[in-house]
Amino acid sequence: MLSAKVRRSQATYFTPPAVADATVDLAIEVGFDLGRDDVLDPAAGGAAFLSTLAGRMSAADLQPEHVAYRLNGIEIDEGLAILSRRLIAERLGAPLPRDVIVAGDALRTPILASYGLVIANPPYGRVSLDDVTGSNWEDISHSGHINKYALFAELSFRAAKPRGLVVLVIPSSFRAGPLYDRMRAFIRSHGEVLAVGSISGRDGVFLDVAQDISVLVARKGAPHQAGSRVRFPVIGPLLTAAPAIEQTLPVEPGEAWPLPTTDHEAVGGATLADYGVTARAGYFVWNREKARLLATPGQDRAYPLVWAKNVQAGKLCSPSGKKGDVVDFVSFPADSTAIVKGAAAVMQRTTNDKQPRRLIAAMVDPAVIERWGGFVTENHTIVLTGEDPDRLALAVALINTDPVDMRYRRVSGTASVSVTLLRQIDLPRPADFAAALAASDGDAETAATAAYRRADALVEG
Ligand SMILES: C[S@@+](CC[C@H](N)C(=O)[O-])C[C@H]1O[C@@H](n2cnc3c(N)ncnc32)[C@H](O)[C@@H]1O
Structure with a gap:
């Protein structure tokens, strides 16, 4: 009523x-x-x-x-x-x-x-x-x-x-x-x-x-x-x-209270930092800074804008505007920290009930950097960067798997992805995941489960 x-x-x-x-x-x-x-x-x-x-x-x-x-x-x-x-x-x-x-x-x-x-x-x-x-x-x-x-x-x-x-x-x-x-x-x-x-x-x-x-x-x-x-x-x-x-409950009074696992959950022992990956929230809030949003490229200091909807797991991410194929551009000084100029991946920061996964990540197409010298992402995204593009891609493949998604859900209670929790999430060590990926012909789901088990067995052994 x-x-x-x-x-x-x-x-x-x-x-x-x-x-x-x-x-x-x-x-x-x-x-x-x-x-x-x-x-x-x-x-x-x-x-x-x-x-x-x-x-x-x-x-x-x-x-x-x-x-x-x-x-x-x-x-x-x-x-x-x-x-x-x-x-x-x-x-x-x-x-x-x-x-x-x-x-x-x-x-x-x-x-x-x-x-x-x-x-x-x-x-x-x-x-x-x-x-x-x-x-x-x-x-x-x-x-x-x-x-x-x-x-x-x-x-x-x-x-x-x-x-x-x-x-x-x-x-x-x-x-x-x-x-x-x-x-x-x-x-x-x-x-x-x-x-x-x-x-x-x-x-x-x-x-x-x-x-x-x-x-x-x-x-x-x-x-x-x-x-x-x-x-x-x-x-x-x-x-x-x-x-x-x-x-x-955890020992520290303010620490997060994770949900228990339903069965024994293997501990990987690594975090994103072990993959040389840094996570930060997307910078650009379009409705607060409309003046930066340019209609056409070619203007001075114009960089393509990556929207959250451009991110699809398992696909290379390229900027594409709200209206179909047209790319949106934003204007920033060339030295602004808003501009991502190296190897990067983008994640969706909020997911809805209809999406089966909380964590959705995609490598940004290297052609984007080659063509425009950098890009900017909106605030409904998280940007992952790393010195080593291969290790970054390895982390992205891992993030998009069920075992990682499940571990994330256990600690997070909301539909939005927290950068802090993402940095803390337990992952298998890069060497274990890379080896498991090679052994499983590139099947990331199988490799993630195997890599967690391997790390856990080593810890217990
Ligand atoms: C989430 S609803 C749940 C209501 C109730 N427990 C139920 O399930 O039927 C929260 C209720 O708090 C009332 N509310 C909001 N602010 C309030 C306030 N400052 N003092 C008292 N009631 C408030 C709302 O009108 C609403 O009815």
Whole structure:
């Protein structure tokens, strides 16, 4: 019933019933007491959690009146607050004796640390420092990178009583995003991380949402102990009978939390740097620097522009403009660092749900450099450069394989490719991959798997 515009601005993406049910189950498994604990959902929306809880409490023969005093929500959208109250009343089978859902801004509402469970699928989206009140954000975010969901996470830990549970359905970027190091450290220092669930079958789970989603379950209190095991269950419409895998979090508080592997994953022991390859984000933001975008070549200091869509795995990349074959040119001083003048490859920096791979790389046709002396790439790309073109091509062949893509997905939770994570991704050593490639007649998929296994066997041996 909401317009796409309102939905986007308030980040109103409702939790599907199967996910809400599974999330409530997780809370119960780690000790939430349906018969006693007070609950807060500070972004109550369509009451996905509160109405599910009302239904469970009703089924447990709890008095509707008592339940209505234990369930609490805050929702910024007045209409949704009304809808939520109705839904909860319906699940309880009785009119509500009080306003279970308060209409208001949770981030500006004083909240006491009194809840046995704070559960939310909070709004997501960047906010500027000007729109943030108070100074609590400092504990969980970097000043230039404040996301609403991090603010709600801070609020949730604040609102839980000592040993209360915090259960959040949030973008997986918090697990691995380099700029979420503060949030990871905050969570670990404010309690014990009990589970990090992944939502399976992302397609269509959340209307309009192109993010991987996780479910964080933590108990407020003493900081997370280094050796404590954390469950990593898979949650969602595609239910799996497989038991959740357990592993410890990394030692450093801010370090990324990778997903566990489903079976033993071989460790290659190398990174892109071992291939002599440097990765950096594409430079040119066309809609901010339209003046540089020239209609015709031949103008002084005009360099061809490589767009993300020019990158196709397994093909040489050549610049080609938005309108078919015509190449777009941009003007830069000849000594600008924006211009790539040597052997290079380009990667897509954002992929969508329809693309089977996150990592898509292509060598740039050497003829591009020969003809125009260099090229510039747009900001939706990542540029890979290296002194040795053969080693660069070797790295590109490797990046385009399933084993590398899978390892990348395990650490990254978002559709955009992070340059930092790319630099850190575990790869087989160049000599191992080159040998495996020769032995497999150039079949990079087979060679990548073999090279990882070889490196791992050497480490274990
Ligand atoms: C991602 S939705 C999820 C809602 C709910 N958990 C559900 O699944 O039905 C987030 C909700 O937070 C609400 N919201 C956004 N900013 C808010 C704020 N500052 N205070 C309270 N609610 C807010 C939105 O209107 C939206 O309903």
